[in-house]
Amino acid sequence: MNINLDRWMxxxxxxxxxxxxxxxxxxxxxxxxxxxGLVCRCQDTTIQKQLEFGVRMLDIRLELxxxxxxAVHSTVDxxxxxxxxxxxxxxxxxSIKSFLRENPSESVFMLLSEDDKSDPxxxxxxxxxxxxxxxxxxxxFCENRIPLLSExxxxxxxxxxxxxxxxxxxxxxxxxxxxAPSSPPAPPSPTAAVYDDKNTGLNLExxxxxxxxxxxxxxxxxxxxxxxxxxxxxxxxxxxxxxxxKSKWHNVISPMLDSAGSFGGALTLNYMSTAGGFFSPxxxxxxxxxxxxxxxxxxxxxxxxxxxxxxxxxxxxxxILLNF
Numbered sequence: 208m209n210i211n212l213d214r215w216m217x218x219x220x221x222x223x224x225x226x227x228x229x230x231x232x233x234x235x236x237x238x239x240x241x242x243x244g245l246v247c248r249c250q251d252t253t254i255q256k257q258l259e260f261g262v263r264m265l266d267i268r269l270e271l272x273x274x275x276x277x278a279v280h281s282t283v284d285x286x287x288x289x290x291x292x293x294x295x296x297x298x299x300x301x302s303i304k305s306f307l308r309e310n311p312s313e314s315v316f317m318l319l320s321e322d323d324k325s326d327p328x329x330x331x332x333x334x335x336x337x338x339x340x341x342x343x344x345x346x347x348f349c350e351n352r353i354p355l356l357s358e359x360x361x362x363x364x365x366x367x368x369x370x371x372x373x374x375x376x377x378x379x380x381x382x383x384x385x386x387a388p389s390s391p392p393a394p395p396s397p398t399a400a401v402y403d404d405k406n407t408g409l410n411l412e413x414x415x416x417x418x419x420x421x422x423x424x425x426x427x428x429x430x431x432x433x434x435x436x437x438x439x440x441x442x443x444x445x446x447x448x449x450x451x452x453k454s455k456w457h458n459v460i461s462p463m464l465d466s467a468g469s470f471g472g473a474l475t476l477n478y479m480s481t482a483g484g485f486f487s488p489x490x491x492x493x494x495x496x497x498x499x500x501x502x503x504x505x506x507x508x509x510x511x512x513x514x515x516x517x518x519x520x521x522x523x524x525x526x527i528l529l530n531f
Contacts, residue, residue, distance in 0.1 A: 208528060208531060210261075210524060210527055210528065210531075212259065212260050212261040212520060212523060212524065212527070213258070213259045213260075213261075213306075213310055213313075214310045214312050214313055215261060215313075215527050215530075216228075216263070216312050216313045216314065216356065216360070217310075217312035217313075218531065219356055219530060220356070221355060221356050221357025221360070222355055222356075222357060223355065223356050224353055224354075224355055224356075225314065225316070225353060225354055225355070225356055225359065225364070226353045226472070226473065226474040226475070227470050227509070228356065228530060229509070229510065229511070229512070229513075229526050229527065229529040229530050230263045230264055230316065230512040230513075230526065231261055231262050231263065231264070231512070231513055231514075231515065231518060231522065231523040231526040231527065232262060232263065232264025232265065232266065232316070232476075232512055232513065232514040232515070232518075233249075233250055233257055233262050233264070233265060233266060233514065233515060233516075233518045234249050234266050234478060234479075234480040234514050234515065234516050235249035235250065235266055235268060235280050235480075235516075236249075236250060236254055236257065236262075236265040236266050236267060237250075237254060237267060237268070237278035237285045237294055237299060238250055238278075238280045238285050239251055239252055239253055239285075240285065240286040240287065240288050240289050240291065240294070241280060241283055241284070241285045241286060242283055242284070242286070243283055245487045245489075246487055246488070247280045247281070247283045247488075248487075248488060248489065249280070249480065249488045249492075249516045249517070250516070250517060250518065251517055252518075252519075253302070254299055254302050254303070255302045255305075255306065257518060258302070258303070258306045258313075258315065259306070260518075260519065260520035260523055261520065261523030261524060261526075261527055262518055262523060263313065263314065263315055263316060264315075264316040264317075264318065264476075264512055264514060265303075265315060265316070265317050265318065266318050266320070266514065267296070267299065267317055267318065267319055267320070268280065268320045268321075268322030268323075269296055269319070269320070269321065269322065269331075269335075269369075270284075270321070270322060270323040270324070270325060271321075271325050271329045271330075271331045271334055271335075272325055272329075274295070275295045275296065275297065276295060276296035276297075276334075276335065276338075277293045277294065277295050277296075278293075278294040278295070278296065278299065279322050279323045280322065281322060281323060282323050296339070300339060303315050303317070303363060304343075304346060307346070307361050307362065307363070308361075311360060311361035312360055312361070313360065313361070314348075314356065314359040314360055314361070314362060314363075314364055315362075315363050315364070316363075316364045316366055317363050317364065317365055317366060318366040318367075318368060318411070319335070319365060319366065319367050319368065319369050319408070320368040320369055321368075321369040321370070330372045331369055331370075331372065332367075332369055332370065332371050332372045333372055333400075335369070336400055336402075336406075337400065340365075340406070341400065345362075346362060346363055347362060347363050347364075347365055348362045348363070348364045348365065349365045349405070349406045349407065349408050350404065350405055350406075350408075351404035351405075351407060351408065351409055351410050351430070351432065351433060351439060352404070352409070352430075352439060352440065353409065353430075353440055353474055364408075364409070365407075365408030365409065366408060366409045366411055367407060367408035367409060367410060367411060367412065368411050368412060368414050369412075370412055371402055371407060371412075371433060402433065403433060403434050404432050404433055404434055404439070407433050409430060409474075410430055410431055410432075410433055410439075411428065411430065411442065413428055413429065413431070414426075414428055414442075414444060414446075417444070417445075417446045417447050417448065418447075418448060418449040419447075419449070420449050420450055420454070420483065422447065423447060423458045423459045423462065424445075425443050425444055425445035425463070425475075425477075426443075426444050426445075427441060427442070427443055427444075427473070428441065428442040428443070428444055429441060430442055430474075440473075440474070441472070441473045441474070442473060442474040442475070442476065443473045443474065443475040443476070443511070444476050444478075445459065445463060445476065445477045445478060446476070446478040447459045447478070447481070448478065448480060448481050448482050448483070449481070449482065449483045450481050450483045450484075451481070451483045451484035451485075451491075452481055452483070452484055452486065452490070452491040452492075452494035452495055453484075453494070454483065455479075455481040455483065455491075455495060456494065456495050456498055460477070460479060460495065460499070461502075463477060463510075464502060464504070464510065467505075467508040467509060467510045468508055468509070469507075469508070469509060470509040471509075474511075474512075475509075475510070475511025475512060476511060476512050476514060477510065477511050477512065477513050477514065478514045479492075479495055479496070479499065479513055479514060479515045479516065480492065480495075480514065480515065480516040481495070488516045488517070489516075489517060491516065492515065492516035492517040493517070495516075496515065496516075496517065496519075496522060499522070499525075500521065500522065500525065504525070504529060506529055510529070513526050
């Protein structure tokens with residue numbers, strides 16, 4: 208089947224829940240150019256290129272600093288290019304908006320994390336909301352629920368691991384000179400925003416670390432209301448990231464594929480990445496991705512979303528074709 212990878216969602220019905228769509232994603236999506244590349248680099252293509260070859264879930268990890276939101280992998284700053292300056296979210300945001308303008312049938316799911324907390328602490332969520340969401344409300348789907356595809360075509364669906372900071376005022380800052388201005392400076396007062404389940408994104412704050420090598424199973428996560436704590440939905444997360452590549456494949460991924468059945472309703476995220484063993488993310492991904500490429504998937508089963516290190520068009524196409 209011929210698939211147009213930059214607008215493959217165009218052929219899907221609008222009345223389907225996005226949790227029932229098989230979606231390829233990337234882990235540490237902005238880390239294509241980064242110092243200490245052997246241990247920190249998780250992709251070899253830009254976010255723009257990832258979107259063009261079919262990726263629809265982006266794992267965006269940021270740190271708020273006086274100049275803005277910089278992309279990071281833990282404590283290491285991502286770069287615009289091999290010898291370029293720091294990569295700020297302005298550039299990423301611009302790429303996503305441009306892609307969606309050109310491909311309005313598509314949706315981009317953005318998992319937002321505060322990967323490296325600033326010192327002294329700065330109000331991460333308040334500042335992000337006032338700078339990137341409030342002035343661009345038509346760009347985002349920010350409700351704390353899983354939408355139908357028709358509700359979020361042409362939009363960024365916010366999935367939030369970053370904690371809310373309801374009492375902290377937003378911090379004004381100037382955008383870095385290296386990035387094109389994409390929004391006005393953050394206002395000095397938080398009074399313009401009242402946070403609730405309509406404007407804070409899918410609440411994945413309780414997603415904890417899954418680093419135990421002895422545990423192979425996914426975690427079922429309650430998606431709760433930010434206003435009253437009631438359970439709104441469920442997510443099934445597999446992010447076992449400390450296994451060796453061999454253990455990750457044989458003990459985590461392969462059993463998950465074997466046990467897949469019909470769609471059960473939960474948002475299901477399967478991280479194919481791992482940082483265990485004695486190798487770098489590149490060598491880990493080469494082991495896992497090559498085996499996944501050869502693995503036959505049954506279209507009668509539902510496997511969920513797949514989140515890769517070093518994603519490529521062929522891997523994305525394998526996932527996308529499960530929808531047709």
